[in-house]
Amino acid sequence: MAAWLQDIARRYGPQLIIQVIDPQSPEGFLTSLRLWVRKYPTFILNSRVKVTGWDRAALESALRMHLETSPAA
Numbered sequence: 633m634a635a636w637l638q639d640i641a642r643r644y645g646p647q648l649i650i651q652v653i654d655p656q657s658p659e660g661f662l663t664s665l666r667l668w669v670r671k672y673p674t675f676i677l678n679s680r681v682k683v684t685g686w687d688r689a690a691l692e693s694a695l696r697m698h699l700e701t702s703p704a705a
Contacts, residue, residue: 633673636688640695647699678702 637650653660655672663669667676675683675691677698683691 636691640691644695644699648695 637652640648641650653663655661655664655669667679667682669676669682669684671684673684673686675694677683677694681694681698683694
């Protein structure tokens, strides 16, 4: 997963903020409850779009779609 995140950070740069949360931590437990996350890994975009599992193509597609529809900062 570290390699995935490094690659994503390198390619998307400042357009993306990556936050890794351990689901076993208090913050991770509460976040999982709040966002209804039941399987891991789960990638969450703007607290709305969830991509679960190890399908890199699905994550890339969701990231591209999210960044295309997000207003420029």
